[in-house]
Amino acid sequence: MKRSIAIMTFLFLLAFCTKVKIDVPIKDDSDPNGNNTSDTTDSTVNAILDTCIALNVTFSEDIQPIFVYTCCECHAWCKNYNGIIGWIPSGKMDTVLFIEKSMPPTYATGPKFLTDQELLKIQCWIDAGYPNN
Secondary structure (H helix, E strand, C coil): HHHHHHHHHHHHHHHHHCCCCCCCCCCCCCCCCCCCCCCHHHHHHHHHHHHHHHHHHHHHHHHHHHHHCCCCCCCCHHHHHHHHCCCCCCHHHHHHHHHCCCCCCCCCCCCCCCCCCHHHHHHHHCCCCCCCC
């Protein structure tokens, strides 16, 4: 049971942070009067938010090093804050990092993929409004 809860929490976290919709049926714990007696959804959302808050992601210590290490070999724009945020509003960054997962490419001489932790940090930073901190 605990393993199932952990797996569902991970899936919700992954879905929230990668903006991929996962349809997971949630048991309806409504009482006969129609009041929901389950706090499963609220606790999952709170766990996701708590994870992003606990990570305390900063541009200078977390985000920039990820991009410098994995992207700057091919992309000059990744060397500074303005270059990186230029790709966010267009949706291109979401597409290549979280949907297609095509960056970094397999032919890169550096890392061939971003770790789940790196992707989570990037998503939390974007969701926080991509602060220059």
